[in-house]
Amino acid sequence: MSRASATLTVWASAWLAGAAAPDDVLDALAPWADAHDVLAADDAAAAATDLPGPGSPATSVTFLLAALRRAAPRGQARVVLPVAGDIRGLPGPGGFSDAALAAGEGVLFPDAGFGAVPSVVADGVLRWTVHAVPDPVPPAEHVPLNHAEFDLRDQVRRSASVLTSLGVARHRPGVREEIAAALRSRPRSLWPDGMPGQSLRVLQHADEVDAILAAASVDEPGGALSASAAGARRDALRPIEAAVRVARRAAVAEAVRVLATSPAV
Template sequence: MSSASATLAVWASAWLAGVAAPDDVLDALAPWSEAHDVLADDDGTAALTELPGPGSAPTSTAMLLAAVRRAAPRGHARVVLPAAGDVRGLPGPGRFSREATTAGEGVLFPEAGFGVVPSPIADGVVRWTVHAVPEPGPVPEYVPLNDAERELRAQVRNAAAALTDLNVARHRPGVREEIAASLRSRPRALWPDGMPPQALRVLQQADEVDAILAAAAGDEPGGALSASAAVARSDALRPIATAVRVARRAAVAEAVRVLVSVRSEHRN
């Protein structure tokens, strides 16, 4: 689904660019959890960011924004959506990269020298753990949004074919209702004014394909796949999942570019 990390990356960038207020960023995170807190991963990161570290009481996301502002007042954020075998956008080996891969998401603040990874720690509570990232790594690959959207549309067709080939619909006749229910149950992401329409469309399409993937990856009630069938299913769905991640990264990157450029035009 569109993630808390994508929300934070877009809104924090908009805030740093001066086109959103701090409260807007905090409000945008609310659909993802009733409460959010922040803690530095280690004492060194705590000293770097002036945020509480291990053994201390966590602080608020407002204090995280203040730390970003202190470190890089004209910076921006970058979403990462890594998976096993697909670590594009990560800065290289380190705690941030490992934790982001485990979580499947994270936010880098390249100019600030740190990144954050969200994880649920209790019912209704998400913790953003802050990791020092002294070297943000190479500039991430640029994927034109038109190309990402075209590939995602192709994968929509592939996803539908995968449902048929894997006999999901035959074994689970209510699978399409299941997909619709999955989409309805997801948090409704909030986005800034000025968000490019194409980026919004791609994020919505990615959510739809992701719901199809979840249905295709699940076993029918009482069913069990053979090892060979499970491998075949995994192989069929992997490129679709990759296209979803690429599309989301491209959409967020385009949104950040557009929102930051609004501020630049105002300054000029």
């Protein structure tokens, strides 16, 4: 789904650029959880950010924003969406990379020297664990949004015939309703004024493709695939999943770029 990390990346960047207020950031995160708290991952991260460390009561996102302002007043954030075999965007070995890979997402603040990874710690509570990232961060991946959008649509087209031949794209009763229900159940992301229209379109399309991927991964009732067919299905879906991640990263990066040059509020 469109990730909580994408929301924080866009809104924190807009706030640092003066294009949003702190309360706007908090309101935008609200659909993802009833409450958000923040804790440093270890003593080193706590010392670098002045955030509470392990064993201390957690603090709020407001204090994370304050730490950002102190460390990099005009910095920008990056979303990372790593999976095994595709760790593009991670800064190298370390606590942040390990946690982001386990979660499948995270927010990197390269100018500030730290990153945050979300995880559910209680019913309705999302915790942002902050890790120091002291090593030089690799340059941001640059994928033109037009290219990412085209590739996403192209991968969907290419894989459709394979999925059909495997029997996982055939019509089954209620599949359209299943996809629609999956989309309705996802948190409704809130975006800043000035969010590029193409970024919004690509993020929405990525959510739709994600819902279709989930439906395509479900076997027909009583018709479990053989091991070889299941492997072929995984191979067919993998390029689409990668294209979804690339499209989301490109859409968020373009939004950050545009909002960073927006007139301050």
